[in-house]
Amino acid sequence: MKYMAEYRDGRLARALAGRVAAEATATRGYHFMEFCGGHTHAISRYGLEDLLPPDVRLIHGPGCPVCVLPIGRIDTAIRLASQAGVTLCSYGDLMRVPGSRGTSLLRAKAQGADIRMIYSAADAVAMAQAEPHRQVVLFAIGFETTTPPTALAIRLAQRLGLGNFTVFCNHVLTPAAIQNILESPDVRELGRIRLDGFIGPAHVSTVIGSQPYAFFAEEFAKPVVIAGFEPLDVLQAVLMLIRQVNEGRHEVENQYGRAVRPEGNERAQADVAEVFELRKRFEWRGLGLVPYSALRIKQQYAAFDAERRFALEYVPARDNPGCQCGAVLRGVKRPTDCKLFGTVCTPETPMGSCMVSSEGACAAHWTYKRFRDGGRRAPSAADVAA
Amino acid sequence: MCLAIPGKILDICGDDPLVRVGRIDFGGVVKEINLAYTPEAEPGEYVLAHVGFAMAVIDEAEARRIFDALCEVAGIAASQAESAA
Numbered sequence: 001m002k003y004m005a006e007y008r009d010g011r012l013a014r015a016l017a018g019r020v021a022a023e024a025t026a027t028r029g030y031h032f033m034e035f036c037g038g039h040t041h042a043i044s045r046y047g048l049e050d051l052l053p054p055d056v057r058l059i060h061g062p063g064c065p066v067c068v069l070p071i072g073r074i075d076t077a078i079r080l081a082s083q084a085g086v087t088l089c090s091y092g093d094l095m096r097v098p099g100s101r102g103t104s105l106l107r108a109k110a111q112g113a114d115i116r117m118i119y120s121a122a123d124a125v126a127m128a129q130a131e132p133h134r135q136v137v138l139f140a141i142g143f144e145t146t147t148p149p150t151a152l153a154i155r156l157a158q159r160l161g162l163g164n165f166t167v168f169c170n171h172v173l174t175p176a177a178i179q180n181i182l183e184s185p186d187v188r189e190l191g192r193i194r195l196d197g198f199i200g201p202a203h204v205s206t207v208i209g210s211q212p213y214a215f216f217a218e219e220f221a222k223p224v225v226i227a228g229f230e231p232l233d234v235l236q237a238v239l240m241l242i243r244q245v246n247e248g249r250h251e252v253e254n255q256y257g258r259a260v261r262p263e264g265n266e267r268a269q270a271d272v273a274e275v276f277e278l279r280k281r282f283e284w285r286g287l288g289l290v291p292y293s294a295l296r297i298k299q300q301y302a303a304f305d306a307e308r309r310f311a312l313e314y315v316p317a318r319d320n321p322g323c324q325c326g327a328v329l330r331g332v333k334r335p336t337d338c339k340l341f342g343t344v345c346t347p348e349t350p351m352g353s354c355m356v357s358s359e360g361a362c363a364a365h366w367t368y369k370r371f372r373d374g375g376r377r378a379p380s381a382a383d384v385a386a
Numbered sequence: 387m388c389l390a391i392p393g394k395i396l397d398i399c400g401d402d403p404l405v406r407v408g409r410i411d412f413g414g415v416v417k418e419i420n421l422a423y424t425p426e427a428e429p430g431e432y433v434l435a436h437v438g439f440a441m442a443v444i445d446e447a448e449a450r451r452i453f454d455a456l457c458e459v460a461g462i463a464a465s466q467a468e469s470a471a
Contacts, residue, residue, distance in 0.1 A: 001393075001413035003392040003432060003444060003449065004391075004392060011462065012456065012462055015460035016456065018460075019460065037388070038387075038388055064387060065387045066387060091437070093387055119438055120438025121437060121438070121439075122420060122438055142437075143388055145387075145388040146387065148439065148441070149436075149439045152420070155404065156404055156405070159404065203390045203441060207441060232456060236452075255452065257448040257451070258444050258445050258449035258452065259390075261445075267423050359387060
């Protein structure tokens with residue numbers, strides 16, 4: 001496929017990696033965080049870490065919306081879906097995420113809840129139109145890329161006068177999460193994460209543009225290179241970051257110019273601003289409560305807000321005590337540091353969210369990199385129990 | 387989750403800005419995609435589709451410029467790289 005195949009060329013990848021090795025100063029070391037799960041997946045799938053010299057380390061960030069959704073929100077969705085007359089529409093990514101006490105949307109569906117997997121937010125609107133006797137709720141998650149389609153679904157439902165369509169809004173914001181990481185004790189005080197720059201989001205940036213990252217580049221003196229999700233995109237971005245570091249620059253550069261404009265998609269931004277407003281705070285798995293990091297539906301669209309219509313209450317829930325998803329999401333731990341990884345927690349029976357989504361750091365490592373762990377001792381049953 | 391796939395617009399139907407829809411060819415698989423967020427998109431162009439919505443029109447000239455730069459850095463002629471792809 002055009003705009004995909006040419007960015008997966010192995011010969012070019014090796015040549016680019018050679019340039020990276022030639023330009024990276026061995027004694028210095030480079031630690032770059034890729035924010036997006038899409039990058040995490042590409043890095044593992046195409047073995048990019050094996051192509052890069054050992055002094056260039058890629059740290060997986062919290063940019064997988066499935067992974068950062070706290071268990072309490074999954075529990076809320078399951079409670080809602082279990083109500084008589086309610087149809088919950090969810091993107092496929094969320095179906096297997098573990099809730100409290102071994103629940104998941106898939107298990108709730110097996111037990112009789114009307115939970116349906118959709119491809120597009122527009123599908124949920126069409127469902128509400130076709131089944132006026134059902135209360136159709138869209139379980140909306142995602143970063144800035146996925147938010148405009150939800151806004152459009154609400155505007156469409158309003159125009160159609162649908163009284164049976166609502167949205168359970170869990171949309172979150174990328175810049176707030178990046179700022180949270182840069183200001184975290186792990187980075188600033190404890191020095192547990194060293195960050196020399198960011199591989200900036202691909203499709204989030206098609207919507208918000210490249211301007212929102214200028215603050216991080218300037219305020220925290222960290223270079224940002226926006227990159228596409230194909231392997232050559234990532235390698236080229238790494239080279240651009242290394243050049244910035246070597247030259248003492250910290251700017252926002254755009255490797256993904258074929259899709260990202262500096263101003264982003266203004267029509268999509270206008271729709272989001274029309275329908276949504278900032279929440280004062282929102283809980284993220286791994287990051288905790290992050291101020292102004294998520295969106296809720298504005299008062300004027302309250303009729304389409306599932307939290308209002310069904311008076312949904314948020315009850316925080318604890319992660320499995322052995323699960324290290326939180327630390328993995330902050331970049332403090334690697335998947336293999338978790339005792340559950342690859343023992344009781346696999347993509348078939350995930351214990352934590354990072355093992356569910358194919359973009360999660362644990363699932364990516366399990367699928368593509370576990371064979372390289374080689375000599376690592378497999379955790380014993382005693383480790384798991386501890 | 388934020389994955390978006392590039393596809394070529396075959397044709398477009400509807401003038402309604404909320405539900406303007408295009409038939410998009412993704413390497414042989416054809417799907418209807420909402421074009422509300424890419425009103426400038428025209429048949430023959432490529433868009434990036436995410437959850438049923440086109441979020442950006444691919445800028446062919448910019449794609450060419452950056453890919454050429456990539457090939458130059460790698461020391462391989464762009465024409466060679468593309469024929470291998």
